Amino acid sequence: MKIALVAQHTTSLAEDARLRELSRSLAGKGHRVTVYARKDGAAAPAKAELEPGVQIELIGPGAKHASDESQLLAQVPAFSQPLHERWRHERPDVVHALRWTSGLASLAAARDLRIPVVQSFDSLGVAERRHHVLPVSVGTERIRLEPAIGRSVNAVVAGSSDEESDLTRLGVPRRSIKVVPCGVDTDEFNPEGPVADRTGRxxxxxxxxxxxxxxxxxxxxxxxxxxxxxxxxxxxxxxxxxxxxxxxxxxxxxxxxxxxxxxxxxxxxxxxxxxxxxxxxxxxxxxxxxxxxxxxxxxxxxxxxxxxxxxxxxxxxxxxxxxxxxxxxxxxxxxxxxxxxxxxxxxxxxxxxxxxxxxxxxxxxYSWDRIAHETLAVYDTAVDKAAALAA
Known part of the structure:
Protein backbone atom coordinates (compact mmCIF):
# COMPACT_ATOMS: atom_id res chain seq x y z
CA MET A 1 0.00 0.00 0.00
CA LYS A 2 1.21 3.52 -0.82
CA ILE A 3 0.49 5.70 2.22
CA ALA A 4 0.65 9.49 2.35
CA LEU A 5 1.08 10.94 5.83
CA VAL A 6 0.29 14.66 5.75
CA ALA A 7 1.85 16.73 8.54
CA GLN A 8 1.51 20.39 7.58
CA HIS A 9 2.18 21.37 11.20
CA THR A 10 5.79 20.17 11.17
CA THR A 11 8.95 20.65 9.15
CA SER A 12 10.73 17.37 9.92
CA LEU A 13 10.21 13.98 11.52
CA ALA A 14 12.67 15.00 14.23
CA GLU A 15 10.00 17.41 15.55
CA ASP A 16 7.29 14.78 15.91
CA ALA A 17 8.18 11.47 17.58
CA ARG A 18 4.72 10.02 16.94
CA LEU A 19 4.93 10.76 13.22
CA ARG A 20 8.42 9.27 13.05
CA GLU A 21 7.48 6.05 14.84
CA LEU A 22 4.22 5.61 12.94
CA SER A 23 5.89 6.02 9.54
CA ARG A 24 8.69 3.65 10.53
CA SER A 25 6.25 1.02 11.81
CA LEU A 26 4.05 1.20 8.72
CA ALA A 27 7.09 0.83 6.48
CA GLY A 28 8.23 -2.09 8.61
CA LYS A 29 5.07 -3.93 7.58
CA GLY A 30 6.02 -3.64 3.91
CA HIS A 31 4.21 -0.43 2.94
CA ARG A 32 5.59 2.61 1.12
CA VAL A 33 5.20 5.74 3.23
CA THR A 34 5.64 9.33 2.09
CA VAL A 35 5.50 12.05 4.74
CA TYR A 36 4.46 15.48 3.43
CA ALA A 37 5.72 18.19 5.78
CA ARG A 38 6.04 21.96 5.59
CA LYS A 39 9.08 23.69 4.12
CA ASP A 40 10.29 26.38 6.49
CA GLY A 41 12.79 28.20 4.30
CA ALA A 42 15.84 26.33 5.57
CA ALA A 43 18.29 24.82 3.12
CA ALA A 44 16.83 21.33 3.38
CA PRO A 45 16.38 18.97 0.42
CA ALA A 46 12.85 18.88 -0.99
CA LYS A 47 12.92 15.07 -0.90
CA ALA A 48 14.82 12.64 1.28
CA GLU A 49 14.76 8.89 1.92
CA LEU A 50 14.81 8.64 5.71
CA GLU A 51 15.01 4.87 5.89
CA PRO A 52 13.83 1.95 3.78
CA GLY A 53 10.23 2.55 2.82
CA VAL A 54 9.96 6.07 4.32
CA GLN A 55 10.40 9.23 2.26
CA ILE A 56 9.78 12.82 3.31
CA GLU A 57 8.80 15.64 0.95
CA LEU A 58 8.85 19.27 2.06
CA ILE A 59 6.20 21.49 0.52
CA GLY A 60 5.72 25.23 0.43
CA PRO A 61 7.37 28.45 -0.66
CA GLY A 62 9.49 28.49 2.49
CA ALA A 63 9.05 32.23 2.84
CA LYS A 64 7.66 32.25 6.35
CA HIS A 65 7.83 29.96 9.36
CA ALA A 66 4.35 29.27 10.71
CA SER A 67 4.38 29.67 14.48
CA ASP A 68 0.68 29.30 15.27
CA GLU A 69 -2.49 27.75 13.90
CA SER A 70 -3.74 30.92 12.23
CA GLN A 71 -0.57 31.04 10.14
CA LEU A 72 -0.86 27.33 9.36
CA LEU A 73 -4.44 27.88 8.23
CA ALA A 74 -3.38 30.76 5.98
CA GLN A 75 -0.78 28.51 4.34
CA VAL A 76 -3.18 25.65 3.57
CA PRO A 77 -3.80 26.71 -0.08
CA ALA A 78 -0.06 26.99 -0.77
CA PHE A 79 0.39 23.53 0.75
CA SER A 80 -2.58 21.75 -0.81
CA GLN A 81 -2.01 22.76 -4.44
CA PRO A 82 1.42 21.09 -4.74
CA LEU A 83 -0.04 18.06 -2.94
CA HIS A 84 -2.77 17.84 -5.56
CA GLU A 85 -0.22 17.95 -8.38
CA ARG A 86 1.91 15.24 -6.81
CA TRP A 87 -1.05 12.96 -6.15
CA ARG A 88 -2.44 13.52 -9.64
CA HIS A 89 0.77 12.10 -11.09
CA GLU A 90 1.45 9.47 -8.42
CA ARG A 91 -1.72 8.56 -6.59
CA PRO A 92 -1.41 7.19 -3.03
CA ASP A 93 -3.77 4.45 -1.94
CA VAL A 94 -4.72 6.33 1.21
CA VAL A 95 -4.01 9.70 2.83
CA HIS A 96 -3.67 10.09 6.62
CA ALA A 97 -3.88 13.70 7.78
CA LEU A 98 -2.38 14.54 11.17
CA ARG A 99 -4.04 17.54 12.88
CA TRP A 100 -6.79 19.73 11.55
CA THR A 101 -4.97 22.01 9.08
CA SER A 102 -3.43 18.92 7.49
CA GLY A 103 -6.98 17.61 7.12
CA LEU A 104 -8.06 20.73 5.27
CA ALA A 105 -5.04 20.51 2.98
CA SER A 106 -5.59 16.80 2.35
CA LEU A 107 -9.28 17.15 1.53
CA ALA A 108 -8.52 19.98 -0.89
CA ALA A 109 -5.68 18.07 -2.53
CA ALA A 110 -7.62 14.80 -2.83
CA ARG A 111 -10.71 16.46 -4.28
CA ASP A 112 -11.68 14.87 -7.64
CA LEU A 113 -8.91 12.27 -7.28
CA ARG A 114 -11.05 9.80 -5.32
CA ILE A 115 -8.33 9.18 -2.75
CA PRO A 116 -9.62 8.07 0.67
CA VAL A 117 -8.65 10.41 3.52
CA VAL A 118 -8.20 9.39 7.15
CA GLN A 119 -8.01 12.08 9.85
CA SER A 120 -6.26 12.25 13.24
CA PHE A 121 -6.85 15.40 15.28
CA ASP A 122 -4.51 14.58 18.22
CA SER A 123 -6.45 17.13 20.30
CA LEU A 124 -9.79 18.77 19.60
CA GLY A 125 -10.41 22.48 19.94
CA VAL A 126 -13.64 21.95 21.87
CA ALA A 127 -11.78 19.82 24.44
CA GLU A 128 -9.00 22.38 24.78
CA ARG A 129 -11.59 25.14 25.20
CA ARG A 130 -13.44 23.10 27.83
CA HIS A 131 -10.25 22.54 29.80
CA HIS A 132 -9.14 26.17 29.37
CA VAL A 133 -6.11 25.20 27.30
CA LEU A 134 -7.41 27.15 24.31
CA PRO A 135 -8.26 30.75 25.19
CA VAL A 136 -11.75 31.95 24.30
CA SER A 137 -10.24 34.67 22.12
CA VAL A 138 -8.51 32.24 19.71
CA GLY A 139 -9.28 29.01 17.87
CA THR A 140 -12.66 30.06 16.44
CA GLU A 141 -11.84 28.76 12.94
CA ARG A 142 -10.52 25.51 14.34
CA ILE A 143 -13.60 24.83 16.47
CA ARG A 144 -15.82 25.59 13.48
CA LEU A 145 -13.86 23.53 10.97
CA GLU A 146 -12.91 20.39 12.92
CA PRO A 147 -16.47 18.95 12.88
CA ALA A 148 -16.72 19.60 9.13
CA ILE A 149 -13.40 17.84 8.54
CA GLY A 150 -14.50 14.88 10.66
CA ARG A 151 -17.72 14.52 8.67
CA SER A 152 -15.98 14.88 5.29
CA VAL A 153 -13.19 12.31 5.58
CA ASN A 154 -13.62 8.58 5.11
CA ALA A 155 -12.49 7.67 8.62
CA VAL A 156 -11.33 9.35 11.82
CA VAL A 157 -8.70 7.98 14.18
CA ALA A 158 -9.46 9.08 17.75
CA GLY A 159 -6.65 8.94 20.28
CA SER A 160 -8.92 7.99 23.19
CA SER A 161 -12.48 7.08 24.10
CA ASP A 162 -12.84 10.61 25.48
CA GLU A 163 -12.00 12.06 22.04
CA GLU A 164 -14.39 9.57 20.42
CA SER A 165 -17.20 10.90 22.61
CA ASP A 166 -16.38 14.49 21.68
CA LEU A 167 -16.35 13.61 17.99
CA THR A 168 -19.78 11.98 18.14
CA ARG A 169 -21.14 15.05 19.94
CA LEU A 170 -19.75 17.13 17.07
CA GLY A 171 -21.79 15.10 14.61
CA VAL A 172 -19.13 12.72 13.30
CA PRO A 173 -20.81 9.33 12.75
CA ARG A 174 -19.61 6.82 15.32
CA ARG A 175 -19.20 4.17 12.62
CA SER A 176 -16.53 6.39 11.03
CA ILE A 177 -14.46 6.61 14.22
CA LYS A 178 -11.87 4.12 15.43
CA VAL A 179 -9.96 4.58 18.69
CA VAL A 180 -6.24 3.99 18.10
CA PRO A 181 -3.98 5.45 20.80
CA CYS A 182 -0.50 6.83 20.35
CA GLY A 183 2.18 4.16 20.69
CA VAL A 184 5.28 3.92 22.86
CA ASP A 185 8.77 2.86 21.86
CA THR A 186 9.18 -0.21 24.06
CA ASP A 187 12.85 -0.53 23.09
CA GLU A 188 13.51 2.87 24.66
CA PHE A 189 10.93 2.75 27.45
CA ASN A 190 11.18 -0.57 29.29
CA PRO A 191 11.97 -1.78 32.82
CA GLU A 192 15.60 -2.64 31.95
CA GLY A 193 18.32 -0.05 31.60
CA PRO A 194 19.98 2.79 33.48
CA VAL A 195 18.28 4.24 36.56
CA ALA A 196 18.74 7.85 37.68
CA ASP A 197 20.40 8.41 41.03
CA ARG A 198 18.03 8.70 43.97
CA THR A 199 18.02 9.08 47.72
CA GLY A 200 16.65 6.60 50.25
CA ARG A 201 13.27 8.35 50.28
CA TYR A 366 0.76 0.42 23.14
CA SER A 367 3.62 -1.13 21.15
CA TRP A 368 4.08 0.57 17.78
CA ASP A 369 3.69 -2.79 16.06
CA ARG A 370 0.14 -3.06 17.38
CA ILE A 371 -0.64 0.60 16.72
CA ALA A 372 0.53 0.23 13.11
CA HIS A 373 -1.61 -2.90 12.70
CA GLU A 374 -4.73 -1.10 13.99
CA THR A 375 -4.00 1.97 11.86
CA LEU A 376 -3.70 -0.18 8.74
CA ALA A 377 -7.10 -1.68 9.55
CA VAL A 378 -8.55 1.86 9.53
CA TYR A 379 -6.90 2.50 6.16
CA ASP A 380 -8.46 -0.68 4.75
CA THR A 381 -11.89 0.43 5.98
CA ALA A 382 -11.43 3.88 4.43
CA VAL A 383 -10.35 2.39 1.10
CA ASP A 384 -13.37 0.06 1.04
CA LYS A 385 -15.71 2.92 1.93
CA ALA A 386 -14.28 5.14 -0.81
CA ALA A 387 -14.61 2.32 -3.34
CA ALA A 388 -18.24 1.75 -2.36
CA LEU A 389 -19.05 5.44 -2.75
CA ALA A 390 -17.39 5.53 -6.17
CA ALA A 391 -19.26 2.46 -7.44
Whole structure:
Protein backbone atom coordinates (compact mmCIF):
# COMPACT_ATOMS: atom_id res chain seq x y z
CA MET A 1 0.00 0.00 0.00
CA LYS A 2 1.21 3.52 -0.82
CA ILE A 3 0.49 5.70 2.22
CA ALA A 4 0.65 9.49 2.35
CA LEU A 5 1.08 10.94 5.83
CA VAL A 6 0.29 14.66 5.75
CA ALA A 7 1.85 16.73 8.54
CA GLN A 8 1.51 20.39 7.58
CA HIS A 9 2.18 21.37 11.20
CA THR A 10 5.79 20.17 11.17
CA THR A 11 8.95 20.65 9.15
CA SER A 12 10.73 17.37 9.92
CA LEU A 13 10.21 13.98 11.52
CA ALA A 14 12.67 15.00 14.23
CA GLU A 15 10.00 17.41 15.55
CA ASP A 16 7.29 14.78 15.91
CA ALA A 17 8.18 11.47 17.58
CA ARG A 18 4.72 10.02 16.94
CA LEU A 19 4.93 10.76 13.22
CA ARG A 20 8.42 9.27 13.05
CA GLU A 21 7.48 6.05 14.84
CA LEU A 22 4.22 5.61 12.94
CA SER A 23 5.89 6.02 9.54
CA ARG A 24 8.69 3.65 10.53
CA SER A 25 6.25 1.02 11.81
CA LEU A 26 4.05 1.20 8.72
CA ALA A 27 7.09 0.83 6.48
CA GLY A 28 8.23 -2.09 8.61
CA LYS A 29 5.07 -3.93 7.58
CA GLY A 30 6.02 -3.64 3.91
CA HIS A 31 4.21 -0.43 2.94
CA ARG A 32 5.59 2.61 1.12
CA VAL A 33 5.20 5.74 3.23
CA THR A 34 5.64 9.33 2.09
CA VAL A 35 5.50 12.05 4.74
CA TYR A 36 4.46 15.48 3.43
CA ALA A 37 5.72 18.19 5.78
CA ARG A 38 6.04 21.96 5.59
CA LYS A 39 9.08 23.69 4.12
CA ASP A 40 10.29 26.38 6.49
CA GLY A 41 12.79 28.20 4.30
CA ALA A 42 15.84 26.33 5.57
CA ALA A 43 18.29 24.82 3.12
CA ALA A 44 16.83 21.33 3.38
CA PRO A 45 16.38 18.97 0.42
CA ALA A 46 12.85 18.88 -0.99
CA LYS A 47 12.92 15.07 -0.90
CA ALA A 48 14.82 12.64 1.28
CA GLU A 49 14.76 8.89 1.92
CA LEU A 50 14.81 8.64 5.71
CA GLU A 51 15.01 4.87 5.89
CA PRO A 52 13.83 1.95 3.78
CA GLY A 53 10.23 2.55 2.82
CA VAL A 54 9.96 6.07 4.32
CA GLN A 55 10.40 9.23 2.26
CA ILE A 56 9.78 12.82 3.31
CA GLU A 57 8.80 15.64 0.95
CA LEU A 58 8.85 19.27 2.06
CA ILE A 59 6.20 21.49 0.52
CA GLY A 60 5.72 25.23 0.43
CA PRO A 61 7.37 28.45 -0.66
CA GLY A 62 9.49 28.49 2.49
CA ALA A 63 9.05 32.23 2.84
CA LYS A 64 7.66 32.25 6.35
CA HIS A 65 7.83 29.96 9.36
CA ALA A 66 4.35 29.27 10.71
CA SER A 67 4.38 29.67 14.48
CA ASP A 68 0.68 29.30 15.27
CA GLU A 69 -2.49 27.75 13.90
CA SER A 70 -3.74 30.92 12.23
CA GLN A 71 -0.57 31.04 10.14
CA LEU A 72 -0.86 27.33 9.36
CA LEU A 73 -4.44 27.88 8.23
CA ALA A 74 -3.38 30.76 5.98
CA GLN A 75 -0.78 28.51 4.34
CA VAL A 76 -3.18 25.65 3.57
CA PRO A 77 -3.80 26.71 -0.08
CA ALA A 78 -0.06 26.99 -0.77
CA PHE A 79 0.39 23.53 0.75
CA SER A 80 -2.58 21.75 -0.81
CA GLN A 81 -2.01 22.76 -4.44
CA PRO A 82 1.42 21.09 -4.74
CA LEU A 83 -0.04 18.06 -2.94
CA HIS A 84 -2.77 17.84 -5.56
CA GLU A 85 -0.22 17.95 -8.38
CA ARG A 86 1.91 15.24 -6.81
CA TRP A 87 -1.05 12.96 -6.15
CA ARG A 88 -2.44 13.52 -9.64
CA HIS A 89 0.77 12.10 -11.09
CA GLU A 90 1.45 9.47 -8.42
CA ARG A 91 -1.72 8.56 -6.59
CA PRO A 92 -1.41 7.19 -3.03
CA ASP A 93 -3.77 4.45 -1.94
CA VAL A 94 -4.72 6.33 1.21
CA VAL A 95 -4.01 9.70 2.83
CA HIS A 96 -3.67 10.09 6.62
CA ALA A 97 -3.88 13.70 7.78
CA LEU A 98 -2.38 14.54 11.17
CA ARG A 99 -4.04 17.54 12.88
CA TRP A 100 -6.79 19.73 11.55
CA THR A 101 -4.97 22.01 9.08
CA SER A 102 -3.43 18.92 7.49
CA GLY A 103 -6.98 17.61 7.12
CA LEU A 104 -8.06 20.73 5.27
CA ALA A 105 -5.04 20.51 2.98
CA SER A 106 -5.59 16.80 2.35
CA LEU A 107 -9.28 17.15 1.53
CA ALA A 108 -8.52 19.98 -0.89
CA ALA A 109 -5.68 18.07 -2.53
CA ALA A 110 -7.62 14.80 -2.83
CA ARG A 111 -10.71 16.46 -4.28
CA ASP A 112 -11.68 14.87 -7.64
CA LEU A 113 -8.91 12.27 -7.28
CA ARG A 114 -11.05 9.80 -5.32
CA ILE A 115 -8.33 9.18 -2.75
CA PRO A 116 -9.62 8.07 0.67
CA VAL A 117 -8.65 10.41 3.52
CA VAL A 118 -8.20 9.39 7.15
CA GLN A 119 -8.01 12.08 9.85
CA SER A 120 -6.26 12.25 13.24
CA PHE A 121 -6.85 15.40 15.28
CA ASP A 122 -4.51 14.58 18.22
CA SER A 123 -6.45 17.13 20.30
CA LEU A 124 -9.79 18.77 19.60
CA GLY A 125 -10.41 22.48 19.94
CA VAL A 126 -13.64 21.95 21.87
CA ALA A 127 -11.78 19.82 24.44
CA GLU A 128 -9.00 22.38 24.78
CA ARG A 129 -11.59 25.14 25.20
CA ARG A 130 -13.44 23.10 27.83
CA HIS A 131 -10.25 22.54 29.80
CA HIS A 132 -9.14 26.17 29.37
CA VAL A 133 -6.11 25.20 27.30
CA LEU A 134 -7.41 27.15 24.31
CA PRO A 135 -8.26 30.75 25.19
CA VAL A 136 -11.75 31.95 24.30
CA SER A 137 -10.24 34.67 22.12
CA VAL A 138 -8.51 32.24 19.71
CA GLY A 139 -9.28 29.01 17.87
CA THR A 140 -12.66 30.06 16.44
CA GLU A 141 -11.84 28.76 12.94
CA ARG A 142 -10.52 25.51 14.34
CA ILE A 143 -13.60 24.83 16.47
CA ARG A 144 -15.82 25.59 13.48
CA LEU A 145 -13.86 23.53 10.97
CA GLU A 146 -12.91 20.39 12.92
CA PRO A 147 -16.47 18.95 12.88
CA ALA A 148 -16.72 19.60 9.13
CA ILE A 149 -13.40 17.84 8.54
CA GLY A 150 -14.50 14.88 10.66
CA ARG A 151 -17.72 14.52 8.67
CA SER A 152 -15.98 14.88 5.29
CA VAL A 153 -13.19 12.31 5.58
CA ASN A 154 -13.62 8.58 5.11
CA ALA A 155 -12.49 7.67 8.62
CA VAL A 156 -11.33 9.35 11.82
CA VAL A 157 -8.70 7.98 14.18
CA ALA A 158 -9.46 9.08 17.75
CA GLY A 159 -6.65 8.94 20.28
CA SER A 160 -8.92 7.99 23.19
CA SER A 161 -12.48 7.08 24.10
CA ASP A 162 -12.84 10.61 25.48
CA GLU A 163 -12.00 12.06 22.04
CA GLU A 164 -14.39 9.57 20.42
CA SER A 165 -17.20 10.90 22.61
CA ASP A 166 -16.38 14.49 21.68
CA LEU A 167 -16.35 13.61 17.99
CA THR A 168 -19.78 11.98 18.14
CA ARG A 169 -21.14 15.05 19.94
CA LEU A 170 -19.75 17.13 17.07
CA GLY A 171 -21.79 15.10 14.61
CA VAL A 172 -19.13 12.72 13.30
CA PRO A 173 -20.81 9.33 12.75
CA ARG A 174 -19.61 6.82 15.32
CA ARG A 175 -19.20 4.17 12.62
CA SER A 176 -16.53 6.39 11.03
CA ILE A 177 -14.46 6.61 14.22
CA LYS A 178 -11.87 4.12 15.43
CA VAL A 179 -9.96 4.58 18.69
CA VAL A 180 -6.24 3.99 18.10
CA PRO A 181 -3.98 5.45 20.80
CA CYS A 182 -0.50 6.83 20.35
CA GLY A 183 2.18 4.16 20.69
CA VAL A 184 5.28 3.92 22.86
CA ASP A 185 8.77 2.86 21.86
CA THR A 186 9.18 -0.21 24.06
CA ASP A 187 12.85 -0.53 23.09
CA GLU A 188 13.51 2.87 24.66
CA PHE A 189 10.93 2.75 27.45
CA ASN A 190 11.18 -0.57 29.29
CA PRO A 191 11.97 -1.78 32.82
CA GLU A 192 15.60 -2.64 31.95
CA GLY A 193 18.32 -0.05 31.60
CA PRO A 194 19.98 2.79 33.48
CA VAL A 195 18.28 4.24 36.56
CA ALA A 196 18.74 7.85 37.68
CA ASP A 197 20.40 8.41 41.03
CA ARG A 198 18.03 8.70 43.97
CA THR A 199 18.02 9.08 47.72
CA GLY A 200 16.65 6.60 50.25
CA ARG A 201 13.27 8.35 50.28
CA UNK A 202 10.21 7.22 48.39
CA UNK A 203 10.38 9.03 45.06
CA UNK A 204 7.49 10.61 43.18
CA UNK A 205 8.17 11.97 39.69
CA UNK A 206 6.05 14.29 37.61
CA UNK A 207 6.81 15.65 34.14
CA UNK A 208 4.87 18.78 33.33
CA UNK A 209 4.88 22.25 31.85
CA UNK A 210 5.57 24.56 34.79
CA UNK A 211 2.83 26.82 33.43
CA UNK A 212 0.32 24.25 34.72
CA UNK A 213 0.40 26.08 38.03
CA UNK A 214 -2.89 24.92 39.53
CA UNK A 215 -2.26 21.25 38.81
CA UNK A 216 1.29 21.35 40.16
CA UNK A 217 0.18 23.34 43.21
CA UNK A 218 -2.33 20.56 43.88
CA UNK A 219 0.53 18.03 43.72
CA UNK A 220 2.65 20.09 46.11
CA UNK A 221 -0.28 20.23 48.52
CA UNK A 222 -0.59 16.45 48.28
CA UNK A 223 3.16 16.05 48.91
CA UNK A 224 2.80 17.96 52.18
CA UNK A 225 0.50 15.14 53.32
CA UNK A 226 2.90 12.33 52.30
CA UNK A 227 5.63 12.41 54.97
CA UNK A 228 9.08 11.26 53.94
CA UNK A 229 8.49 11.24 50.18
CA UNK A 230 10.42 13.36 47.69
CA UNK A 231 9.11 14.83 44.46
CA UNK A 232 11.09 15.40 41.27
CA UNK A 233 9.43 17.94 38.97
CA UNK A 234 10.79 17.65 35.43
CA UNK A 235 9.86 20.35 32.97
CA UNK A 236 10.34 23.98 32.11
CA UNK A 237 13.60 25.59 31.00
CA UNK A 238 17.02 23.97 31.59
CA UNK A 239 17.79 23.75 35.29
CA UNK A 240 20.45 26.47 35.10
CA UNK A 241 17.81 28.92 33.87
CA UNK A 242 15.03 28.03 36.31
CA UNK A 243 15.63 30.99 38.62
CA UNK A 244 14.74 33.35 35.81
CA UNK A 245 11.46 31.56 35.05
CA UNK A 246 8.34 33.15 36.53
CA UNK A 247 6.37 29.88 36.59
CA UNK A 248 9.15 28.20 38.58
CA UNK A 249 9.34 31.06 41.06
CA UNK A 250 5.60 30.89 41.69
CA UNK A 251 5.76 27.15 42.34
CA UNK A 252 8.83 27.53 44.56
CA UNK A 253 6.85 29.96 46.71
CA UNK A 254 4.03 27.43 46.99
CA UNK A 255 6.53 24.75 48.05
CA UNK A 256 7.99 27.11 50.64
CA UNK A 257 4.57 27.99 52.03
CA UNK A 258 3.82 24.27 52.45
CA UNK A 259 7.21 23.60 54.07
CA UNK A 260 8.17 20.98 51.44
CA UNK A 261 11.05 22.85 49.77
CA UNK A 262 13.57 20.32 51.09
CA UNK A 263 11.64 17.44 49.52
CA UNK A 264 11.09 18.95 46.07
CA UNK A 265 13.66 18.94 43.27
CA UNK A 266 12.86 21.07 40.25
CA UNK A 267 14.97 19.30 37.62
CA UNK A 268 14.17 21.61 34.73
CA UNK A 269 14.07 20.36 31.17
CA UNK A 270 14.80 16.64 30.88
CA UNK A 271 16.00 15.40 27.50
CA UNK A 272 14.44 12.38 25.87
CA UNK A 273 17.46 10.21 26.63
CA UNK A 274 17.29 11.08 30.34
CA UNK A 275 13.56 10.45 30.68
CA UNK A 276 13.52 6.62 30.85
CA UNK A 277 16.19 6.51 33.62
CA UNK A 278 14.24 9.13 35.58
CA UNK A 279 10.99 7.18 35.21
CA UNK A 280 12.70 3.95 36.30
CA UNK A 281 13.98 5.68 39.43
CA UNK A 282 10.45 6.56 40.61
CA UNK A 283 8.24 4.59 42.95
CA UNK A 284 5.32 6.37 41.29
CA UNK A 285 4.77 8.68 38.37
CA UNK A 286 2.19 11.26 39.44
CA UNK A 287 0.51 12.86 36.44
CA UNK A 288 -1.77 15.66 37.61
CA UNK A 289 -2.41 17.28 34.24
CA UNK A 290 -5.93 18.67 34.01
CA UNK A 291 -6.01 17.97 30.26
CA UNK A 292 -4.09 15.10 28.67
CA UNK A 293 -5.47 13.96 25.30
CA UNK A 294 -3.07 11.01 24.87
CA UNK A 295 -1.92 9.92 28.34
CA UNK A 296 1.45 9.28 26.70
CA UNK A 297 3.61 10.18 29.69
CA UNK A 298 1.67 7.71 31.80
CA UNK A 299 2.15 5.02 29.15
CA UNK A 300 5.90 5.73 29.00
CA UNK A 301 6.14 5.36 32.77
CA UNK A 302 4.13 2.12 32.68
CA UNK A 303 6.44 0.80 29.95
CA UNK A 304 9.34 1.41 32.35
CA UNK A 305 7.54 -0.62 35.01
CA UNK A 306 6.58 2.44 37.05
CA UNK A 307 3.01 2.53 38.41
CA UNK A 308 1.02 5.69 37.82
CA UNK A 309 -1.25 7.90 39.89
CA UNK A 310 -3.05 10.14 37.43
CA UNK A 311 -5.98 12.47 37.08
CA UNK A 312 -8.95 10.79 35.41
CA UNK A 313 -8.98 12.96 32.28
CA UNK A 314 -8.59 12.42 28.55
CA UNK A 315 -6.34 9.62 27.40
CA UNK A 316 -5.33 8.74 30.94
CA UNK A 317 -8.68 7.05 31.55
CA UNK A 318 -7.84 4.58 28.78
CA UNK A 319 -4.15 4.24 29.60
CA UNK A 320 -4.24 3.61 33.35
CA UNK A 321 -6.22 0.58 34.50
CA UNK A 322 -7.47 1.82 37.85
CA UNK A 323 -6.46 -0.58 40.60
CA UNK A 324 -4.23 -2.66 38.30
CA UNK A 325 -1.53 -0.52 36.68
CA UNK A 326 -2.10 2.54 38.85
CA UNK A 327 -4.74 4.75 40.39
CA UNK A 328 -7.01 7.36 38.84
CA UNK A 329 -8.19 10.34 40.90
CA UNK A 330 -10.38 13.34 40.09
CA UNK A 331 -8.44 16.54 39.31
CA UNK A 332 -8.08 19.20 42.00
CA UNK A 333 -8.37 16.83 45.01
CA UNK A 334 -5.04 17.11 46.90
CA UNK A 335 -6.22 15.29 50.03
CA UNK A 336 -7.53 12.33 48.03
CA UNK A 337 -4.40 12.34 45.87
CA UNK A 338 -2.22 12.20 48.98
CA UNK A 339 -4.30 9.39 50.45
CA UNK A 340 -3.93 7.25 47.33
CA UNK A 341 -0.17 7.88 47.19
CA UNK A 342 0.27 6.96 50.86
CA UNK A 343 -1.73 3.75 50.40
CA UNK A 344 0.49 2.62 47.52
CA UNK A 345 3.79 3.57 49.16
CA UNK A 346 2.76 1.68 52.31
CA UNK A 347 2.33 -1.59 50.39
CA UNK A 348 5.52 -2.58 48.50
CA UNK A 349 4.03 -5.85 47.26
CA UNK A 350 1.10 -3.99 45.73
CA UNK A 351 3.51 -1.55 44.07
CA UNK A 352 5.44 -4.49 42.63
CA UNK A 353 2.26 -6.07 41.28
CA UNK A 354 1.26 -2.75 39.72
CA UNK A 355 4.75 -2.47 38.19
CA UNK A 356 4.52 -5.84 36.48
CA UNK A 357 0.99 -5.17 35.22
CA UNK A 358 1.94 -1.69 33.99
CA UNK A 359 4.86 -2.93 31.90
CA UNK A 360 2.77 -5.76 30.47
CA UNK A 361 -0.07 -3.41 29.49
CA UNK A 362 2.29 -0.94 27.82
CA UNK A 363 3.91 -3.71 25.77
CA UNK A 364 0.68 -5.43 24.78
CA UNK A 365 -1.56 -2.41 24.12
CA TYR A 366 0.76 0.42 23.14
CA SER A 367 3.62 -1.13 21.15
CA TRP A 368 4.08 0.57 17.78
CA ASP A 369 3.69 -2.79 16.06
CA ARG A 370 0.14 -3.06 17.38
CA ILE A 371 -0.64 0.60 16.72
CA ALA A 372 0.53 0.23 13.11
CA HIS A 373 -1.61 -2.90 12.70
CA GLU A 374 -4.73 -1.10 13.99
CA THR A 375 -4.00 1.97 11.86
CA LEU A 376 -3.70 -0.18 8.74
CA ALA A 377 -7.10 -1.68 9.55
CA VAL A 378 -8.55 1.86 9.53
CA TYR A 379 -6.90 2.50 6.16
CA ASP A 380 -8.46 -0.68 4.75
CA THR A 381 -11.89 0.43 5.98
CA ALA A 382 -11.43 3.88 4.43
CA VAL A 383 -10.35 2.39 1.10
CA ASP A 384 -13.37 0.06 1.04
CA LYS A 385 -15.71 2.92 1.93
CA ALA A 386 -14.28 5.14 -0.81
CA ALA A 387 -14.61 2.32 -3.34
CA ALA A 388 -18.24 1.75 -2.36
CA LEU A 389 -19.05 5.44 -2.75
CA ALA A 390 -17.39 5.53 -6.17
CA ALA A 391 -19.26 2.46 -7.44
Missing amino acids: HRLVTVADLQEHDALATLLQALSKVPGAELVVAGGPPRAKLRGDMAYRRLAKVAESLDVTGRVLFAGEVGRGALPPLLRSADLLVNVSEYDPTGMLSVQAMACGTPVVATAVGGQVDAVVDGTTGILVPPGRPALLAQRIRQLLAHPMLLEAFSVAAADRARSR
